[in-house]
Amino acid sequence: xxxxxxxxxxxxxxxxxxxxxxxxxxxxxxxxxxxxxxxxxxxxxxxxxxxxxxxxxxxxxxxxxxxxxxxxxxxxxxxxxxxxxxxxxxxxxxxxxxxxxxxxxxxxxxxxxxxxxxxxxxxxxxxxxxxxxxxxxxxxxxxxxxxxxxxxxxxxxxxxxxxxxxxxxxxxxxxxxxxxxxxxxxxxxxxxxxxxxxxxxxxxxxxxxxxxxxxxxxxxxxxxxxxxxxxxxxxxxxxxxxxxxxxxxxxxxxxxxxxxxxxxxxxxxxxxxxxxxxxxxxxxxxxxxxxxxxxxxxxxxxxxxxxxxxxxxxxxxxxxxxxxxxxxxxxxxxxxxxxxxxxxxxxxxxxxxxxxxxxxxxx
Numbered sequence: 341x342x343x344x345x346x347x348x349x350x351x352x353x354x355x356x357x358x359x360x361x362x363x364x365x366x367x368x369x370x371x372x373x374x375x376x377x378x379x380x381x382x383x384x385x386x387x388x389x390x391x392x393x394x395x396x397x398x399x400x401x402x403x404x405x406x407x408x409x410x411x412x413x414x415x416x417x418x419x420x421x422x423x424x425x426x427x428x429x430x431x432x433x434x435x436x437x438x439x440x441x442x443x444x445x446x447x448x449x450x451x452x453x454x455x456x457x458x459x460x461x462x463x464x465x466x467x468x469x470x471x472x473x474x475x476x477x478x479x480x481x482x483x484x485x486x487x488x489x490x491x492x493x494x495x496x497x498x499x500x501x502x503x504x505x506x507x508x509x510x511x512x513x514x515x516x517x518x519x520x521x522x523x524x525x526x527x528x529x530x531x532x533x534x535x536x537x538x539x540x541x542x543x544x545x546x547x548x549x550x551x552x553x554x555x556x557x558x559x560x561x562x563x564x565x566x567x568x569x570x571x572x573x574x575x576x577x578x579x580x581x582x583x584x585x586x587x588x589x590x591x592x593x594x595x596x597x598x599x600x601x602x603x604x605x606x607x608x609x610x611x612x613x614x615x616x617x618x619x620x621x622x623x624x625x626x627x628x629x630x631x632x633x634x635x636x637x638x639x640x641x642x643x644x645x646x647x648x649x650x651x652x653x654x655x656x657x658x659x660x661x662x663x664x665x666x667x668x669x670x671x672x673x674x675x676x677x678x679x680x681x682x683x684x685x686x687x688x689x690x691x692x693x694x695x696x697x698x699x700x701x702x703x
Contacts, residue, residue, distance in 0.1 A: 341604065341660070342395065342596060343367030345613040351620055356385045363663040364395075379403045386412040393574060393619045395595050397425045398474065415523070415573040415619035416594045423570045424592045428472040428502045437569055439562070440588050442581070443507035446472075447494055455505065456490050465508045469493055472502035481540060483508070513582045514590070515549050516599035519563045520614040521572040523621045528614065530607065530627045532559050535579070535599050541671075542598045543700045544689070545636040546682050547606065547629065551582065559587060566592070575600070575615040602636040602676050603627075605658050631678040635685035637693040638700065641670045646697020651675060654692035656685075668699065 344367050346353040355368035358375060365371050370388065374381025377400040386392060391413050404418035414421075423430045428446045435441055443463060445455045459467050467490050471480035482497070484490035490505075497503045514537060518530040532551065536544040549556070563578050566589075570576075577597030579590040600611035609617075609625025617624055639651075645666045652659045654675075661673040675692040677685040690702050 341601070341610075342612045342616060345610060346616055349613065349616055349620070349622070351616055354385065354388050356381060361665070366663060377403060379406065382407060383410075383412075391415055391619050393595075393615070394421070397421070397593070397595075399425060401425055416576075417571065417573070420570045420572055421594055424594045426472055426502075427470055427504045427591070430592065431504055434566075434589060439566065440586065442509055442588050445505045447498060447503040447505060450495065450498065453491055453494060456487050456494065458487070459490065459505070460487050463507045466490055468506040468508050469497060470504040470506065471497055471500065472504055474501075479540070509581050509583055509588065511581050511583060513551075514579065515551065515559070515582055515587075516545075516577055516579045516597070517559050517563045518575055518577050518597065518600045518603070518611055518627075519567045519572070520575045520611070520618050520624055520627070521567045522618045522624050523573055525568075526624055527564055527567060528624045528627045529560055529563060530600060530603060530611065531629060532556055533599055533602070538700050541638070541640065541700075543638055544686070545599050545602055545634075546686070547602060547634045548632075548682070555582070555587060562587065562589075570594075574618045575611050598638065598674075601660070601674050602634045604660070605676065606631055606634045606678060632680045633682045633685055634676060634678050635682060635689040636674055636676040637689040637698070638671060639673045639675065639693050639696045639698040640700050641666050641668050641672050642697050642699035643668055644697070647695055651692045651696035654688060654695060656688050657692040659692060659696070666697075672696070 343353050343364055352369045354370040355364045356372050356374055357365055372385055393415055401418050431444050466484045466486050469482040482493050484493050494503055514535050515532050516535050517532045521527045532549040534546040534549045535542050575596050577593040581588045581590050596611045596615050603610045608628045614625050648661055656677055658676045664672055675689050677689040679685050
C-alpha cells in the first residue's frame with residue numbers, strides 16, 4: 341500500500357524483501373532480497389536509496405544505530421524506533437515524562453520476580469505479561485490467572501529477554517490515533533478511531549469514534565506530545581485504552597498502521613502517502629475525512645479460502661487484496677465501507693469480509 345502511493349509522489353521505491361513471494365514486490369521499482377536485521381543487507385540497501393523507512397518493528401536497533409553513524413538516513417531514527425521496538429524502554433521513559441500509563445513493572449532477571457508477590461491482591465486481578473521486544477498482534481502477551489502462574493510464565497519469557505508486567509485494565513473500549521510529523525517538525529493528526537480486537541488482533545476499525553469531545557481533545561494533545569517527545573518523523577499510531585479514569589497509552593507503532601487503512605479512500609491524504617511525504621521531506625497532506633463514517637474489517641484466512649469476487653460484489657465496499665497466498669490465520673486483506681452511519685456500514689463491511697473468507701468472528 342505504501343508502494344502504490346509512492347508512484348503518485350514521484351518516489352522511486354526500493355524494497356528489501358525476505359523472499360520473492362513478498363507482496364510488496366509487485367509495486368516496487370527495485371527489489372533486494374535480505375533480512376530486515378541483516379546489517380550487510382541494510383547497508384547494501386542504503387547504497388541504493390536516500391532514505392530508509394520501515395513497515396514493521398522486527399529490527400535490530402544496534403544495527404540501525406551503527407548505520408546512522410556511517411551516514412545512513414533512517415526515518416524514523418533508531419532512537420525514535422526504540423519506543424516501539426522496546427516496550428520496557430517506552431514504559432520507563434513515558435512514566436518519567438508523566439504520560440498516562442497502566443500500572444507496570446519491568447523484569448530483567450529472576451531477581452525481579454519478587455515484584456509479582458501480592459500483585460493480584462494489589463490490583464484485583466492477575467497481571468498482563470508482555471515480552472519487551474518482538475511481540476505483535478497478540479504474540480508475546482500472556483494473561484496469567486494468578487501470581488503463581490504469573491511467576492512461572494514470567495520465568496519462561498525472561499529466558500528470551502526483558503518482560504513488562506502490567507496492570508490488567510477493565511476497558512470501556514480501545515481507540516487509536518495516527519499522527520504524522522515532518523522532518524521540519526510540522527504535524528497533522530488523523531481523527532481518533534475505535535478499534536475492536538479479536539484473539540489479540542485488530543478485527544474492525546470504526547470512524548467516527550464515539551467518545552466525549554474532552555477525550556478527543558486530550559488524545560489530540562497527548563498524541564502530539566508523544567510525537568514531539570520521541571522526535572518522530574513519519575506516521576505513528578498511538579493505541580489507547582479507554583478506562584473509567586480516562587485514556588491510557590497501550591502501544592505505539594512508528595509506521596503506517598492497520599487502524600489507518602480506512603484513510604486510503606477515507607481521507608484527503610492516506611496514511612501511506614503522508615508517511616512517504618514526511619520521510620522524503622515533502623509537505624504533509626491534509627488528514628480531513630471525506631465521509632461522515634467508515635468501517636474497516638480485516639480479512640484473516642479461514643480453514644478454507646473464500647471468494648474475492650463475492651466480496652467485491654457487496655455494494656458499497658472497497659476491497660483490498662494483499663496478494664498473499666491463502667493460509668489459515670494469515671491477514672490477507674481488508675474491506676472498507678463508507679457512508680453516513682457506522683451501524684449500517686458495520687453490517688456491509690462484515691458481509692463482504694465473510695464472503696472474502698475471514699475467520700474472525702464479527703465484533
